Amino acid sequence: MSIDGNPQVLIIGSGVIATELAAAYAQLGFESVIGPLASAASLKPRLIVTATDDFDLEELRHAAEATGAETVPTIEASELTANRQRTRASANDDLGLPTLEHEFVTDPAQLAEAAERIGFPCVVKPGRSTDGTGQSVVREPGELDAAYRAALEASPGEGVVVERYIQFDSEVTILAVRSVDPATGELATWFCEPIGTRHERGRLVQSFQPAQLTEAAMDNARSIAARVTGAMNSCGVHSVELFIDGEEVYFSQATPRPTLDGMVTRATQRLDQFELHARASLRLPIDATLISPGASQLVPTEGRAVTTECLARAMAVEETGVQVLASALLMRSTGETAEEAQERAARAAAAL
Template sequence: MTQLDPARDLRCDPRQVLVLGDSVVEEELAWSFRQLGFDVTHLRTAEIDAEDMQQRYPSLTVAGAGVDPEVLKELEERAGSIVSPSVGAQELCSSREGVRATATDSLGLPTLRCEFVRSPEELEEAALRLGLPVVVKPGRSSEGQGQTVLRNEEELHAEVTTAWETALEVDPEGPVVVERFIEFDFELTILAARSVDPATGELATWFCEPIGTRHEGGRLVEAWQPAVLSEAAAGNARSIAARITGALGGQGLYAVEMFVAGDDVYFSDARPRPSLDGLLTRATQRLNQCSLHARAVIGLPIDATLVSPGAMVLVEGAAPSVAGLAKAMSVAETGVRFVDGAAVVTSTGESAQEARDRATLAASRL
């Protein structure tokens, strides 16, 4: 178990935290550490310079998506910084191939059949072996970007090159993933926080209520919490989340993505950090995902309590206007903010369905 121990390297300033990454998630994460009394430096990916960072000697480094694992290794080995959850987890989760091998080969988790290919010709052959329809994905986690669904042989032959190039736009080095597509009920994210249990002094895992998600064209468009699952599916989902986060190790918040089809749950992906769909927790939980991540990496007590059912709708390219905001915010228990070129509409309600209806209505008024 890795705990924040300033004495492990006297060069480290025990109040220094370095947050790396470009998205609103890293901005909120930096704020969460500041609220806990830490001196936080937040650098965007373009600003990262390994030599410069080594001079900062942060006691703790927390990385978002797109940060080169080699930079994190340098910080850990040469500057004595603790990388959380761990360099190994960051490196493994940066590749779908690595995390899928861990899930399937090491843990035996239920997953959808897939192959990793390195040319359009291999992509076409893999799709025919797996059976259509298939989903073509970038080789690294991408928040849904760069994905293409090929539903039949006609689409496969006509769009194989486009699907290949679309995936490479997100991850130019590849490989590209070809995954069997199934008709599922919905997609699911379990946020799992690994921290020190104050009652035992041992590492433990806390689970947030499951978040249901819906994507269009590979992009997240809706999330709601709690997602309604059968008792069997809920147990399967927590078991998958516990096993994959236990294998990845370290302390922090993991976002574990799955597909739900009745009582069956299939592992899809895992990220060693807060996620886009987890932005919903600002409205639904006592502690949002970034507060949980900050607490967990330090080893503080965790509270994953849901205080209200809620839902979130993302509207890409929505232009802010006072008139539109006024109409949207007139919906009960609803707020709107703009994040990375999208309007994020969040609503709460007596049930997740009521919150979904409110968020959908408000989004239509923007």
């Protein structure tokens, strides 16, 4: 059985985000095809779903106009979030959101001047949002050149951002889901419980849900997420990354689709981030209920073999599963508390 009308969905991207989205749409009766934008002309899909921001916006616009397909997220949301400079400018100038002091630069000399103004230590990031690749904490001027090269290599032609470094209490991702409320027929926003994250050298290492926030910090976090998603005017899951410093909350970036941060929802929620994204893009009812505290931990696998024996050791940890990704293993554990789930995921990672 397939959905009424045009049943095809074209997923742009690769890796776990694309495959999980394809499965989520298939569960709703769609024929999911993972492929390049060029295939839209022959497929004439009902939806073009971008699972990455590594695509040409003009090509996406042309494909949508030529086929009549709806894009998920909208082209406007993709334009707003693909580039850090555009995202931060909108957050500061249009929405008045609190962000860390930052500047955008296009050459090493500008970077040195901006770093002196902002002060050391500082953070140097690629101009385009990435999975953490190319991000560096710079503690002295002699480290700037290497940080600039790393950022530019991760995102060529997009410039570099230098940002004030703070010893924040925690990093939190809010998954905000935009869809139609069946009770009112109007667009509404649902919030998943906050996801705590931990990064090393800019790369995600661990996620856990729910993250414990004070009432004031929670209100601030959800207020920021609501304003950001409202500005995007796009249905689906929006991953809004924030820094928490006491009751102060700073906007970092937003991604209008599922991310690695939200992989923990496969274990914690009645509907995971991929199911929520598929439902919301079709304006279907949303259920963001948390059913169990949980945690996930990423273990890189570059240069090492993954054997059934090592999988067995990790899976022997109670309430733990393992998912094999392209270049990492993802431990996913549940527990009575998020702390217990974190401990189990860490034990599973160590068992490898």
